Amino acid sequence: MELIEYPDAEMMMMQLADTLASEISKSLASRDHVSLAVPGGTTPGPVFDTLSGADLRWDRVHVMLTDERRVPADHERSNERLLRERLLTDKAAAATFLRLVPEGEADMDVLADRLRPELPIAILLLGMGADMHCASLFPGSPQLGAALAPDAPPLMEVDAPEGLEPRITLTGPVLRAALSTHVVITGDEKRKALDRARRLDPAEAPIAAILPEATVHWARD
Secondary structure (H helix, E strand, O other), X not given: OEEEEEOOHHHHHHHHHHHHHHHHHHHHOOOOOEEEEEOOOOOOXXXXXXXXXXXXXXXXXEEEEOEEEOOOOOOOOXXXXXXXXXXXXXXXXXXXXXXXXXXXXXXXXXXXXXXXXXXXOOEEEEOOOOOOOEOOEOOOOOOHHHHHOOOOOOEEEEOOOOOXXXXXXXXXXXXXXXXXXXXXXXXXXXXXXXXXXXXXXXXXXXXXXXXXXXXXXXXXX
C-alpha cells in the first residue's frame, strides 16, 4: 500500500483527478477502451467535478459504479444520480455508462455477462467508510464471505446494513484484479480506520482485501 498525504482536501481532490485523467490517457494509448469504476457517496464529488472537464477521449471510456442501491436512477439515494450530476457531464458526457441495476427482465446473470468484457477494471477508485467497508462489502454482512471468495461472481446483491434497500456490488475478486487502484478518504476518523484495517482480516475490514495493491489518498479535512 502506498499512502499519499495532502495538506488539505481541496488539493487532494484536484490532484487525484489529474492522476486519474493521466492514467486514463495512458491506458487509452494501448487499448480500444478503458474501464473506470468509481464509488458513490459525497466524498468523491469534487474529484468528479474536475475529472469531468478533462480533455480525454471520453467516447472510449466505460464508466461503472462500484456499487449501487436497488432504487430508480433519479432516486435521492441513487449513486447513479450523483454520477450523472457530477461526473457524466461536460466532456465526460461522451463516456459510456454501464448500469449495475437490472432493467426490465434482466437478472444478475445478465448483468454479470455485460460486465465481463470490462474486466479486469483498468482504473478503480474506491472510498472507505469508518467501519472499513468498501463498495457495498460491509463487515458483518451475511453475504460478505461469498462476496470475498475467490470464486465469487463479478457482482452480487447484498443486504444493506441499515435495513434499507438491498445493494448490488462488485465483488472481492473484481476489485482485487483492477490494474490500478486508488482509495480516497478524508478526516482523522477514517485515517484511524485505515490503520486498523491494515492489521485486520478482510472478514473484519473488507477494505483490507484491496489495500495491498492500492494507493491511498488522505487529507485531514
